[in-house]
Amino acid sequence: MWQWFHRWGSPKWFYDLSGRWLPWLTGALILFLVVGVVWALLFVPQDYQQSYTTRILVVHVAVASTSLAFFPIMAVAGTITLVWKMKMADMVAKTVAPLGAWFSALTLASGSIWGSVMWGTWWEWSDSRLTSMLFQFFLLISVISLRSALNDSETAAKACAVLSIVGCVNVVIIKYSVEWWNTLHQPASALSMNSGSANGPAFWVPTLVMVIAMYLLMAVHVMMATRNEILRRESRSQWVQDLVLAAK
Amino acid sequence: MQETQLLANGFSAFAATLKRDLLVAFKRRNDLLNPLMFFFIVVSLFPIGITPEREALAEIAVGVLWVCALLASLLSLDNLYRSDFEDGSLELLILSPHSLYFMVLAKILSHWLVSGVPLVLLSPILGYMLALPEEAYPTMIITLILGTPVLSLLGSIGVALTVSLGSRGLILAMIILPMSVPVLIAGTLAVGQAVTGNPVGGHLAIMGAMLAMAVSMAPLASAAALRISIN
Amino acid sequence: MQETQLLANGFSAFAATLKRDLLVAFKRRNDLLNPLMFFFIVVSLFPIGITPEREALAEIAVGVLWVCALLASLLSLDNLYRSDFEDGSLELLILSPHSLYFMVLAKILSHWLVSGVPLVLLSPILGYMLALPEEAYPTMIITLILGTPVLSLLGSIGVALTVSLGSRGLILAMIILPMSVPVLIAGTLAVGQAVTGNPVGGHLAIMGAMLAMAVSMAPLASAAALRISIN
Amino acid sequence: MSHDSTSPAMLSARQLTCERDDRLLFEDLAFDLEEGQVLQVKGSNGSGKTTLLRILCGLNDSYSGAIDWYGRPIAQQRESYYASLLYLGHRVGVNMVLSPLENLRWACNLQAPTSDEQIYQALEKLSLRGFEQSPCHNLSAGQKQRVSLARLLISPARLWVLDEPFTTLDVYGVAALEDLLADHVLSGGSVVVTTHHALSVKTGIQVLNLDRQ
Amino acid sequence: MSHDSTSPAMLSARQLTCERDDRLLFEDLAFDLEEGQVLQVKGSNGSGKTTLLRILCGLNDSYSGAIDWYGRPIAQQRESYYASLLYLGHRVGVNMVLSPLENLRWACNLQAPTSDEQIYQALEKLSLRGFEQSPCHNLSAGQKQRVSLARLLISPARLWVLDEPFTTLDVYGVAALEDLLADHVLSGGSVVVTTHHALSVKTGIQVLNLDRQ
Amino acid sequence: MFERIPFSSFGEFLNMGGYAFNVWTVYLLFVIFLLVNLLGPRRRRKQLMKELERRAVLAERQQPDSSD
Ligand code: HEM
Ligand SMILES: Nc1ncnc2c1ncn2[C@@H]1O[C@H](COP(=O)(O)OP(=O)(O)OP(=O)(O)O)[C@@H](O)[C@H]1O
């Protein structure tokens, strides 16, 4: 167990391993993406109420449910950074945050584009998921800007770790409090996301394919970006120099 | 024997820190007056910017009061560790043999006494100016008493994280404001309930729980953040 | 001959100052992003604190937008001269052989480019989120274009006056906010007129006049204030 | 702990290595500081003196190696280590709004309870008489430095870590500080100090040079 | 203008008196600084050296008396006076976010257009090679001081007003600065400087002692 | 599970039952999102390698002088 943990902590080991995995993961990603998108665009049935916009839903749900994974990941990575001072954890945390912001932004965008059809409005404060997703986005941005503001990378790593942990707790609390706030202000049923007939295997199977594709995307992106980060931070170590000279 | 000695010294260090921070605030004067005046000015921007009609104001009163309390607390927090960081006092604090948790707690307590308490005291007047319904006053005051320390405590984490940055203000706001949303929601909800005559016990209990959690966790997080920032 | 030489040097000093301030903002990154995010976050506190209903929001939209623009400008102003004062660059600026008026103008211009312009660009989205009536958009944007530089200019006086004070934030707010009330009133009035379909030319003219006056006077006042603060 | 441990040194470092911004500042540094000794850290600008002092105080943890206080790692005994440590850095640790008296009242109480009498005496010795109650904002650079030096006279700490304590002091100030150092060392305390100034303390001075040869 | 005016001195002061916080710092001070001269302002901590230097630069106006630049009051010819004045104060005037290059690009262009080449050379001479592009936040105290000293090498100013320029410099830095001062004086410039350090410049040093006898 | 493809012509497919704007905007954003997050790291990797190579060459050139 400990050995395993230590190996993960070694940048070189991660670099080699991810180098071997990346082609496979990328292949799987492309496969799932193509299947998911084609299925979504061609085969998803039209809804009596939502017409062809169910095609948006496939993307939306996949991106949205993946975007919820980011704060927990960052919090775990942050804990590892603070407790075991493992550099790899911080590199992952660093690359995950901007990706999470992209996911959140796309969730917000696809959700509100669909909302413009379903609700006749692009934005609706009285829906708890919208509001809490917006604040998740804000918190992610604050983690990113804290990191870019601190110019010492070690300080930045630890500060962002603290902020991610606090933020993770906070995202949960915000989600509950926003829900609670809405149930009291006005019934959310009219706007419930589960309205419509977006259920049944014809819908959820392509959605599942897309969800898997999104997790693969996360894996591929994080691996590639982390490899870059490793090269940058370890640029003076012997193995990186060998690697650079070999690549030339 | 030695243990109790250290504990006694710890108390005297806590007291010295609290006293010093209050003294600084008192000497600066502004620190005492400004959160109040800021609260007052920003609250009075709304009748100017939005509408002077009493019914319309009454509807937004609670929200405006809470948002302004949040902003006032945010602005006054900026200086919680800043000047200590710049003049090197923060290093002394960290190098003291006593638990940083209590030292940080002393600083936060002093901040709350200086900026939170006056705000609570001023709130009835502003509530009146914003035509807040009468039955909401007690709840508003209680929620502010419970909520403003939470704002100070949460804010302290953000300040500790950003204390070494040259450009402050905004990044601080970006960290603190989203974190404070739950307090804002709980506070406005409770007062909203009071206006409509519903029981508010549950909401107050939740705010109390938030306060308890913040008191126990936030100074720890702030202390960790301070150690990181000073590195 | 020597005159033109000095003038040319003056321009190069102006350009160097502008470039430097933009560079600092760009290097910090956050300086570019933060006023925007702050504006966004503060605006979104209001629906949460007040009400999520669109009709109710529509009524307060203009006011909230302007108040938040004011606050965002206020918070980002804090650093206009602060870090220069602390590291001694301000002394260099004052001791330059060129007119302090232009140097100050360069700094204010850079502040506006970094914090005012993005805010104007973001305002339509926030207007939408606050359910601002459609016909108000063009007026809102024009008033913000005219109003945000006035906020930067007026703010600069306040910052220059308080730059030597240890505790910032709030006293700054107390100086700047009351000064900015006329802008706030003119801005919200103009947008309010646009909502009700009335002509807005008069209000815009007033705002233009304010801008002209601020451009000519505020840098002078700021320069004087800086000389006093550095004493 | 690989060093001879008949009686462990007050402060000892082994294999200290520090890298900042991809520049190796020092590598495999080792020293033993006994009671009653002065360690002068030398080096040109940017050689890592301040960094080393902050590392010794636990204010910076971007290093590898071992730092022991009486034979046990400092991280394991923060409280007792800090109870006998006094650090004076580049930044003086003096609040501008408060007076010297108020500043010292706080700074000294952080370590151990202190009476005003002690503070008055310390300020007097550093020729700050008459300035006890005026805000530090109105003091000159050297006077601020003196306020922070007053802590040396009051604190019970046995290890002093001083980062360029002579800056901005006039000749009398320098002499007074040298006397202080000598007294401290004579009474069994020890000092880690950086300065670009020629130290003239009578006791044995151990010199640690950070410049790469 | 009561002094002999066959050819007015570069900088001259008459009857300078300054009181701060009800303490008289100096009274009826007078001096003439000719081209090619060094004026060293001496005095113990808090005697008013910094205050005097800031008064000479027009940064402080809580004084009475006359300060003339080539025979005319400085207040009447700010622009031409500032065009030939360079002041280095206790605070280094270096922005922490910018690199030395960017800092100097601004600071020098404020006085006169400057090319990057000049800046690189100046930084090289002050052994800051390799640090030109790294943010000043990451420099040590002495390195920051060197960045601000680089202005001396670039600026065309003929009067230098330096407030404790030797602080935090190592021995090489001190020697380099002394060379700089000597060169400047030889080429007809003049210097007002405060330091608690023994100045070893070859030219005639005029000493102004602010300590009350 | 596989229903009939509900489009009879390509035009109808593009039209998406009158919601062309909404559907295609989302997919456009989705594609941009994919491109940014997949090609971005690749581009950065290329830049980084170039930079590292440049530095390696520089170091090699300097090595002979400093190693003795
Ligand atoms: C900006 C607007 C929106 C945001 C930020 C948003 C956010 C989210 C999030 C975070 C999820 C993931 C929930 C989970 O996996 O547990 C989700 C799922 C979903 N959203 Fe949205 N959404 C938005 C608009 C909409 C709209 C307008 C609809 C349609 C009425 C909609 C329908 C759904 C459905 C059906 C799901 C999956 C159901 C589930 O897993 O519970 N969303 N959305
Ligand atoms: N801002 C101020 N307001 C009022 N009095 C001040 C202020 N700054 C300094 N003083 C007083 O003026 C006196 C002279 O200060 P100054 O900084 O000029 O001394 P100095 O000779 O430069 O000393 P040092 O060698 O310590 O730098 C000091 O005694 C101080 O008390």
Ligand SMILES: Nc1ncnc2c1ncn2[C@@H]1O[C@H](COP(=O)(O)OP(=O)(O)OP(=O)(O)O)[C@@H](O)[C@H]1O
């Ligand atoms: N915050 C920082 N981040 C990264 N590098 C830094 C930081 N502070 C200092 N350094 C680097 O560490 C090196 C050593 O700095 P340090 O302050 O320890 O030097 P010093 O020996 O105290 O020098 P001086 O005599 O100038 O005070 C410097 O070269 C500097 O570039």
Ligand SMILES: [Mg+2]
């Ligand atoms: Mg140092």
Ligand SMILES: [Mg+2]
């Ligand atoms: Mg001085």
